[in-house]
Amino acid sequence: MEKRPPQDEIVLQQVSSSTVVAIDPRLGSNAGAVVFEDFIVAVDVGMRPFASREFRRVLEATYRRPVRFVCVTHYHADHTFGLGPFKDCVVVGSAAIMSALAKSPDWTPEGQERWRVGDTEGGAWLQEVERVWPTLLVHGRLDIVRGEQRLELRASPGHTECSLYGYFPAEKVLFAGDLIFADQVPFAGDDTVDPERWISTLKSWVQLEVAQVIPGHGPVSDTTEITRQLEFLETLRANTLTALDQGQGPEEIVVPRTYAEVREPWFVEKTVRRWHSYYAGGQPRADAGPAAD
Numbered sequence: 145m146e147k148r149p150p151q152d153e154i155v156l157q158q159v160s161s162s163t164v165v166a167i168d169p170r171l172g173s174n175a176g177a178v179v180f181e182d183f184i185v186a187v188d189v190g191m192r193p194f195a196s197r198e199f200r201r202v203l204e205a206t207y208r209r210p211v212r213f214v215c216v217t218h219y220h221a222d223h224t225f226g227l228g229p230f231k232d233c234v235v236v237g238s239a240a241i242m243s244a245l246a247k248s249p250d251w252t253p254e255g256q257e258r259w260r261v262g263d264t265e266g267g268a269w270l271q272e273v274e275r276v277w278p279t280l281l282v283h284g285r286l287d288i289v290r291g292e293q294r295l296e297l298r299a300s301p302g303h304t305e306c307s308l309y310g311y312f313p314a315e316k317v318l319f320a321g322d323l324i325f326a327d328q329v330p331f332a333g334d335d336t337v338d339p340e341r342w343i344s345t346l347k348s349w350v351q352l353e354v355a356q357v358i359p360g361h362g363p364v365s366d367t368t369e370i371t372r373q374l375e376f377l378e379t380l381r382a383n384t385l386t387a388l389d390q391g392q393g394p395e396e397i398v399v400p401r402t403y404a405e406v407r408e409p410w411f412v413e414k415t416v417r418r419w420h421s422y423y424a425g426g427q428p429r430a431d432a433g434p435a436a437d
């Protein structure tokens with residue numbers, strides 16, 4: 145008889161022989177990992193500390209080796225609030241993440257209050273959130289290597305200025321972070337979003353040998369999702385330029401119908417505002433608004 149995990153256990157989904165992901169609403173974003181010969185490298189660990197701790201417990205119990213490295217794909221709270229249970233690991237981020245974390249409104253008392261109010265279950269978990277600063281910074285590219293195995297990390301602005309992705313060439317697995325929102329309209333409204341670099345990164349992935357894509361949100365996908373997200377972003381760019389040509393405001397930008405699902409209406413509202421000001425040549429606005437995702 146198949147042994148079923150207890151209800152509160154975080155379930156690991158095998159992606160390739162050495163890579164796994166946990167996709168669980170309690171984590172708030174996808175948590176991935178590469179299982180090396182004698183240690184584990186996590187790529188994002190989620191948002192709620194109790195769920196992140198459970199992710200680590202299940203990883204270490206399943207593979208009987210410790211998590212040594214944690215790669216953080218960008219500064220957003222749903223990817224950094226859960227770092228506390230991993231603070232003894234080497235925490236790796238893009239060099240740009242330090243100032244992004246320092247400036248993020250999510251760490252202010254008001255920001256924490258917004259998260260608490262927005263949490264359907266009262267946000268008691270927020271009391272456990274600790275700010276963990278990366279200890280190893282990626283300027284360009286950094287590889288984590290063990291024997292024949294290699295995880296390539298690249299700083300790659302797009303979704304945010306401090307976005308970073310991972311590629312595990314031996315098994316053609318891409319850890320995309322929020323450069324891919326699978327099966328849904330991406331959040332592209334960060335104050336530091338760079339549509340042009342985001343588009344060029346996705347174009348470079350089309351040339352890369354990729355069998356599986358682990359997105360920041362949504363199910364494990366393949367290259368068709370890269371192409372689809374690229375089409376969404378390129379169409380949004382064209383529609384933004386058309387609106388600007390016609391002297392229209394951000395609310396008149398036509399949002400491509402590539403995806404049926406919009407997780408939050410404010411994703412779209414912030415996205416069109418940011419793209420409008422980006423392509424109008426305006427400076428990023430530091431408006432508070434809802435917490436980033």
Ligand SMILES: [Zn+2]
Nearest residue numbers: 218220322437
């Ligand atoms: Zn994000």
